[in-house]
Amino acid sequence: MRVKHLIETVEGSAADVSVTGFAIDHRKVAPGTVFGAFKGARFNGEDFIAEAIASGAIAVVAAPEVKVEGAIHVADAEPRQAFARLAAKFFAPFPDTTVAVTGTNGKTSTVELTRQLWRMAGFHAASIGTLGVTTADDQVSTGLTTPDIVTFLSNMAGLKKEGVTHAAFEASSHGLSQYRTEGLPVRAGAFTNLSRDHLDYHGTMEEYFAAKLRLFTDVIEPDGAAVVWADDIWSTKVIDAVKARGLRLISVGETGETLRLLDRTPTALGQTLIIEVDGKPRELKLPLIGAYQAANSLVAAGLVIATGGSVDQVFTSLARVAPVRGRLERAAINRAGAPAYVDYAHTPDGLEAAIQALRPHTDKRLIVVFGAGGDRDTGKRPLMAEVAARLADHVIVTDDNPRSEDPAAIRRDVLAGAPKATEIGDRRSAIAAAMAEAGAGDIVLVAGKGHEQGQIVGDRILPFDDVTVVRECAA
C-alpha cells in the first residue's frame, strides 16, 4: 500500500512511498512503518520519534505541537484515534459482522457466549478478550483484555483471512479511553453493568462511566445497534445516549423490553428462565448457574439478534451453551462430597454475584477464598472483604497477583473489611485449608483468578492454576 492511499493530503514523491506496517513502540519500527507517538502512563512516545525515524519510520502520527523531522507528520489532537483510523485502512478487511461488549463485569462471558451462539447458527465466529483470541478450533492468549491497537487490528484482519465472518470483542475501559479497539466498523455494542473497579486509573465512577459510554456515542456505527442490560443503576444513562444517537435499542433484563426476564428458578446444574419476547412468555432451560450467567446469556442473545439472528434459533442454542472457562467452573468435589468452584470475581460486585450464584446450591456453609490484585484499585479491597464477610460463612483471605506490592500490605487492606476472616497468604495453602474444612453439603468458592495460569509476584509469573490446585487438594 502507498502513502497516498492512506493519507490523501500528502503530495509529490512522498505519496508513492510504500507503507509496510504500523507500530506504537519504536523498537518495532522497520523501514516503511507508520509510527504512533503517544503520551502514556509510564513513557512519552514522543521521546522516541527521532529513533523511530532513524529506524525507517516514514510517517509519525503525533499531536500538532510535536516536532517531526525527516518523516511525514500526521498531526491530530487525538493522535491515538487518528492512528487507529489509519491503521484500520492498512489492515482492512475485517470480519463483516463485528460487535463489542463493555461493562465492569461480564465482558469475557458475553463475548464467549455470543461466539458460541453464532457458531451454533452456522457462522465461522471468533471472540477477542481476556481469554485471548478464540475460534472454534483454537485459543491464543494475548496477555491483556484489549491488546494494543496494532495487535488488535492485525488479529481481526487475520481472523478475516481465516474465513471468520462474525467477531465479538471486549472493549475494556482502558482500551476505550486509549482508542485500543477502534477503526473498524462496529455493528453493535453491549453494556453489561457498571460497578467499582479501576478507580486507580479513571479517578471517579463518572470518569470510568464516561470511558465506557464512548462505545455508544462514538464507536458503534451510526446505523448500528446497542444491547443494554436494563437492570443496572447506570443503564438509564446508557439508554438515553443510545436513543440520542438514534441507534437501534435492544434492552434485556427484568426491566428490559426486548427480552424481559419474568422468572428465574435455579436447578441442580443450571436454571429455568421465563422470558417474555414480543408479548409472549417463553421457557428456557439454561445449562449455566447463577443470575449473573443468565444476565450475560441474555446480553449475548441480544447481540446475536441485533446482528440478524432469529429469536427461535437463539433460544434453541442457549439451551446448549457450554460453560465459560473460569466462570463458576466446578473444579472438583472433595472427599466429604463438597463441590469447589473457581470464579474470576475480582470486584465487590463480581464477588457478590458469584456467592449469590452458589447460595441456592447449598443449605450448609459456603467457604470463600479470595485476595486482591496488586497495582490495581486499592479502594475495592475492603469492599470485596465486606461482601465476602456478609454473604459467606467462612472467609479466607489470600494472595492474588501481588505484582510490585507487598502481599502482606494488600492482605491488610483486604482484612480491614473482614476482621474475622482467616489470613493465609500462600494461595495453595489457603485453598488446601478450605478443601480440608468443607464437609458434606458445604461449598467452596475460590475467587479472583478464574482461567489465569500464573501468580504475578514482582515481575515474575509463577505457574498457578486455581482449578488444578483445587483438584490436587481434593484428591
Ligand SMILES: CC(=O)N[C@H]1[C@@H](OP(=O)(O)OP(=O)(O)OC[C@H]2O[C@@H](n3ccc(=O)[nH]c3=O)[C@H](O)[C@@H]2O)O[C@H](CO)[C@@H](O)[C@@H]1O[C@H](C)C(=O)N[C@@H](C)C(=O)N[C@H](CCC(=O)O)C(=O)O
Ligand atoms: C495503564 C495502561 O493501560 N497501560 C497500557 C498502555 O500503556 P501506555 O500507553 O500508558 O504506554 P507507556 O508504557 O506509558 O508508553 C507510552 C508510549 O510509548 C511507547 N514506547 C514506550 C517505551 C519505549 O521504549 N518505546 C516506545 O515507543 C509505548 O509503546 C506507548 O505507545 O498501552 C500499552 C500498549 O497498548 C499497554 O501494554 C499498557 O498496559 C499495561 C501493561 C497494563 O497493565 N494495562 C492494564 C491495566 C489494562 O489495560 N487492563 C485492561 C483490563 C481491564 C479489565 O478488563 O478489567 C485491558 O484492557 O487489558
Ligand SMILES: Nc1ncnc2c1ncn2[C@@H]1O[C@H](COP(=O)(O)OP(=O)(O)OP(=O)(O)O)[C@@H](O)[C@H]1O
Ligand atoms: N453480569 C454480571 N454481573 C455481575 N457480576 C458478573 C457478571 N458477569 C460476570 N460477573 C462476575 O465477574 C467475573 C468476571 O466475569 P467476566 O470475565 O465475564 O468479566 P469481564 O468483564 O470480562 O472481566 P475483566 O474486566 O477482568 O475482563 C465473573 O467470574 C463473575 O464473578
Ligand SMILES: N[C@H](CCC[C@H](N)C(=O)O)C(=O)O
Ligand atoms: N482485568 C482485571 C483482572 C483482575 C484479576 C485479578 N486476578 C487481579 O490480578 O487483580 C485487571 O487487570 O484488573
Ligand SMILES: [Mg+2]
Ligand atoms: Mg474480560
